[in-house]
Amino acid sequence: MGFKNSLNNLGSSTGGTGTTTRSSTVFGRVVDIILDENHTEYLNKGGARSINGVFYKPLGGYKKELTPNALPFAQQSSSHIKTVPIIGEVVEIATMPNLASSTSERSNSKFYTRIVNTWNNANSSAYPDLANNPDTDITSGGTFKELSTVNPIRSTPGDVQIEGRQGQSLRFTGGKGSGNPWVDDENIGSPVTILSNGQSDTEEGFSTLGESIDEDNCSIYLVSNHQIPLTPASEKRDTFDENPEKSDQFKGSQIMLNAGRLYLNAKQADIQLSSIKSIGLNTEGSINIDGSSYLCLDAPKMYLGSKARTSSEGNREPVMLGNQTEAFLQNVLNLLEGMAKDMARAKTIKGHPIPSINKRGMQAQPVIRQLKNLINPSGTSQLKSKKVFTE
Numbered sequence: 001m002g003f004k005n006s007l008n009n010l011g012s013s014t015g016g017t018g019t020t021t022r023s024s025t026v027f028g029r030v031v032d033i034i035l036d037e038n039h040t041e042y043l044n045k046g047g048a049r050s051i052n053g054v055f056y057k058p059l060g061g062y063k064k065e066l067t068p069n070a071l072p073f074a075q076q077s078s079s080h081i082k083t084v085p086i087i088g089e090v091v092e093i094a095t096m097p098n099l100a101s102s103t104s105e106r107s108n109s110k111f112y113t114r115i116v117n118t119w120n121n122a123n124s125s126a127y128p129d130l131a132n133n134p135d136t137d138i139t140s141g142g143t144f145k146e147l148s149t150v151n152p153i154r155s156t157p158g159d160v161q162i163e164g165r166q167g168q169s170l171r172f173t174g175g176k177g178s179g180n181p182w183v184d185d186e187n188i189g190s191p192v193t194i195l196s197n198g199q200s201d202t203e204e205g206f207s208t209l210g211e212s213i214d215e216d217n218c219s220i221y222l223v224s225n226h227q228i229p230l231t232p233a234s235e236k237r238d239t240f241d242e243n244p245e246k247s248d249q250f251k252g253s254q255i256m257l258n259a260g261r262l263y264l265n266a267k268q269a270d271i272q273l274s275s276i277k278s279i280g281l282n283t284e285g286s287i288n289i290d291g292s293s294y295l296c297l298d299a300p301k302m303y304l305g306s307k308a309r310t311s312s313e314g315n316r317e318p319v320m321l322g323n324q325t326e327a328f329l330q331n332v333l334n335l336l337e338g339m340a341k342d343m344a345r346a347k348t349i350k351g352h353p354i355p356s357i358n359k360r361g362m363q364a365q366p367v368i369r370q371l372k373n374l375i376n377p378s379g380t381s382q383l384k385s386k387k388v389f390t391e
Helices: 003-009 306-309 321-344 355-373
Strands: 025-033 055-056 075-076 090-098 107-115 158-163 168-173 193-196 219-226 252-258
Touching: 055 090, 321 355
Parallel strands: 075 107
Antiparallel strands: 025 055, 025 090, 055 075, 090 107, 158 168, 168 193, 193 219, 219 252
């Protein structure tokens, strides 16, 4: 009750207008918000200039309930950084010049400048008027959901933080403290930027919570000299001669992205990946590469399978060249065809046929001709791939 009374005494009004404080501000409880052009008061309150503006009830005034359009109206004070209140929250309202006024004389308008921090929690600062309207719908008809498990982000000295109502956060940090377990005496003051969307599950939303790259729904970490304890989805590294440093062991300048799914799409040009040392792709499933034009792989040596890389030079199995292999086979088949013809005509010294050899020669000739039809050293054939080519 004491807290409620202290709120109601802030900016208390007489005659329904609100008494200004020394800083010419009043405090009002949000009753309605113009969010788009479909609001009934959109045109009456200035059209596009009214977007995100609020109808408010000055604290201590208007004991009876009024329709929103009978209440004072305040525009949003910033067009660049916007914090839209919810119904039931208390906002600070200041009188400022209205340079967009249609009259020739300078006029003033009401603008809300900030939301009063009631609960020190980003999700909701709503404090309904329990004395006059205890049934305030802070969900705006179900369009906003109050979440009891969204926690404030833990800070360290010097932090600059932006926190959303649903567990999103952007933190510029580098100080040492329990909110930054990756900062020690060696890297204190080194910059860290953390963009996190969705927090780890908690049973309450009041205690501070540090970001967790493993447990948060998705996040981006930009670090300069820090070890971030990311658990990789796959540890398979069989293609490396020297395995790269693990994700939780590398300490240096890096960008780390973690989410349930990563989708990179370049709708106009390229996606280029370049690295001084190596580029690793590893998964517990499959790696699939599709191209509508062609797929080209190039390196001084290319290995298919980890054993091809680790075996001794004499035990490695090279890939054969299709055209040259068929040219070799053609020479062999030409030689065999000549031998088969000679066998079909073979005779003894006395000029008698040799039935067993003659029969073998005649049987071999059509088979050899069929085999020769399978190859074409100078073009496409039934034996060579029409998709895969090598040097």
